[in-house]
Amino acid sequence: MSIAVVSTGGTIASTDDSGGDATPDLSGADLVAATPGLDDVALRVEEFSTMPSPHFTVDRMLDLAVLVRDLDADDGVEGVVVTQGTDVLEETAYFLDLCYDGETPVVVTGAMRNPSLASPDGPANLLAAVRTALDADARGRGVLVAFAGRVLPAREATKVHSQMVDTFRCPEFGPLGVVEEGSVTWRRRAEHPDPTFDPDPDRLTNDVAAVYVTADAPASHLSAHADATVVCLAATGAGHLTGELVDALEDLRAADVPVIVTTRCPEGRLARSTYGFRGSERTLRRLGCLYADLNLQKTRIRAIVAHAADRLDDAFAAP
Numbered sequence: 001m002s003i004a005v006v007s008t009g010g011t012i013a014s015t016d017d018s019g020g021d022a023t024p025d026l027s028g029a030d031l032v033a034a035t036p037g038l039d040d041v042a043l044r045v046e047e048f049s050t051m052p053s054p055h056f057t058v059d060r061m062l063d064l065a066v067l068v069r070d071l072d073a074d075d076g077v078e079g080v081v082v083t084q085g086t087d088v089l090e091e092t093a094y095f096l097d098l099c100y101d102g103e104t105p106v107v108v109t110g111a112m113r114n115p116s117l118a119s120p121d122g123p124a125n126l127l128a129a130v131r132t133a134l135d136a137d138a139r140g141r142g143v144l145v146a147f148a149g150r151v152l153p154a155r156e157a158t159k160v161h162s163q164m165v166d167t168f169r170c171p172e173f174g175p176l177g178v179v180e181e182g183s184v185t186w187r188r189r190a191e192h193p194d195p196t197f198d199p200d201p202d203r204l205t206n207d208v209a210a211v212y213v214t215a216d217a218p219a220s221h222l223s224a225h226a227d228a229t230v231v232c233l234a235a236t237g238a239g240h241l242t243g244e245l246v247d248a249l250e251d252l253r254a255a256d257v258p259v260i261v262t263t264r265c266p267e268g269r270l271a272r273s274t275y276g277f278r279g280s281e282r283t284l285r286r287l288g289c290l291y292a293d294l295n296l297q298k299t300r301i302r303a304i305v306a307h308a309a310d311r312l313d314d315a316f317a318a319p
């Protein structure tokens with residue numbers, strides 16, 4: 001039995017030997033060779049890509065999900081570790097989670113400091129991810145993120161700092177566990193398991209807009225997306241829009257564009273029956289919007305996956 005390490009690029013695989021501009025150029029085999037503490041673990045390496053994570057497309061995310069499913073079906077694989085750049089790691093991890101209901105642990109990790117810098121964090125993160133994937137209690141927990149000693153559910157993990165090494169957190173509810181001295185101490189389970197989707201590659205599209213509502217935002221911020229396949233909206237507070245955005249929302253809904261609303265607050269969910277002013281949850285309900293309880297970028301990933309599986313209504317709640 002072995003742990004499959006799937007290398008995709010990112011800072012963990014970047015060097016700046018060319019004079020200060022780090023770019024991904026290391027293979028998965030290089031990452032494994034540079035990580036102390038793996039001698040007792042049988043590893044196999046899958047070289048998936050060598051790219052910065054902002055270059056990841058949803059098509060590549062689906063390719064990665066197919067690979068993860070194939071590895072789960074392989075009796076020789078005990079766990080899967082995916083290394084990726086941190087910028088969109090939370091989106092890739094959640095994409096994988098939405099497409100995966102296997103028992104084999106799948107753990108995503110990366111690094112904030114590349115191997116050319118003092119104190120690179122990649123080796124420690126890779127080691128912690130492998131130890132997590134080997135932990136019997138990691139089985140059946142869905143896709144996990146292991147980073148800076150924390151183990152987080154893909155659904156909740158989000159990058160909260162642009163530079164610090166302990167950038168991945170779960171706002172509101174905290175990590176599932178922590179890795180210390182190579183073993184995981186689990187403290188909670190991820191409640192609210194998501195349905196699993198089987199996206200049709202031919203329906204997969206990146207044409208799902210993500211709009212962040214801001215004070216006095218004009219109608220154009222929303223109407224610019226009148227042709228989008230789906231629009232995801234991070235509303236203020238418990239689910240509120242500016243007056244002008246309501247005008248644009250009415251037009252979108254009249255044109256049958258699905259609109260999925262979440263809150264722009266890092267913690268908490270949308271209200272259903274607290275406010276009644278124009279642009280409140282009453283408006284969202286009247287216009288047949290759907291509700292999400294995820295951050296905006298994860299809401300968009302869920303919309304992309306659910307749309308590709310032709311299950312959009314099934315994937316989000318009505319207000």
Ligand code: DAS
Pocket residue numbers: 009010011012051052053054084085086087088110111112
């Ligand atoms: N921000 C870099 C990283 O942390 C780049 C990337 O996401 O690929 O990996």
